[in-house]
Amino acid sequence: MSHDDTTPTDDPPRPEIDAALLREAAAGAPAADESAAASSTEDAELPGVPLSARIEALLFVASEPVPLRRLKELLRTDDGPAIREALDLLIEEHAAPGRATRVEEVAGGFQLRTRPEFAPLVARAGRRVEAEKLSAAALETLAIVAYRQPVLRADIERIRGVASGEVLRALVERGLVRVAGRADQPGAPLYYGTTTRFLEVFGLRDIADLPRDADGMRTAS
Numbered sequence: 001m002s003h004d005d006t007t008p009t010d011d012p013p014r015p016e017i018d019a020a021l022l023r024e025a026a027a028g029a030p031a032a033d034e035s036a037a038a039s040s041t042e043d044a045e046l047p048g049v050p051l052s053a054r055i056e057a058l059l060f061v062a063s064e065p066v067p068l069r070r071l072k073e074l075l076r077t078d079d080g081p082a083i084r085e086a087l088d089l090l091i092e093e094h095a096a097p098g099r100a101t102r103v104e105e106v107a108g109g110f111q112l113r114t115r116p117e118f119a120p121l122v123a124r125a126g127r128r129v130e131a132e133k134l135s136a137a138a139l140e141t142l143a144i145v146a147y148r149q150p151v152l153r154a155d156i157e158r159i160r161g162v163a164s165g166e167v168l169r170a171l172v173e174r175g176l177v178r179v180a181g182r183a184d185q186p187g188a189p190l191y192y193g194t195t196t197r198f199l200e201v202f203g204l205r206d207i208a209d210l211p212r213d214a215d216g217m218r219t220a221s
Helices: 019-027 032-039 051-061 068-075 080-094 116-124 136-148 153-160 165-173 196-201
Strands: 101-106 109-114 177-182 190-194
Touching (some): 051 068, 051 080, 051 109, 068 080, 109 116, 136 153, 136 165, 136 190, 153 165, 165 177
Antiparallel strands (some): 177 190
């Protein structure tokens, strides 16, 4: 039987298919452009703005240290290494001579802070470093709590040799000391410890950064 001249006798040419893409599709792997979008550090609302500049803006308006996980949320990216690299760049830039601020890793996050030498100038604007307003008794009590936490009020008073209830209450009200639990003793007395605010005020990443001597005790000031 003969074929009509207008009827094709051969199958149309088939497009070449990349075997790797076929395997990815069969396994449910995301497309390349979707993967790139998920890991991108670009911001559609701020096209072309460097990641370090966006981080600097966030730290500038933040009232407290910003953790890395929060930066990821605000920057809408999961690329932690890229954020860390941008933070290192900011730290280096703000360490340059003539800068009034510096980027510090404190209290589990990152914060843009005024350099200590500018404290007198900042004080004229009505802003003072929290530690400067603490009395000698408050600083002494705070040091005992910081180095011996969790610590009982009775132990604080034994070390200081004076009643410390009022000082402790004042430190709790200022957010530098917190109730850290109750002792398994008659009367269930309270344990005290320091707060995240304490780390922020004293520029510490965590309690392990407290200065210590060779025996692991507080270095004398």
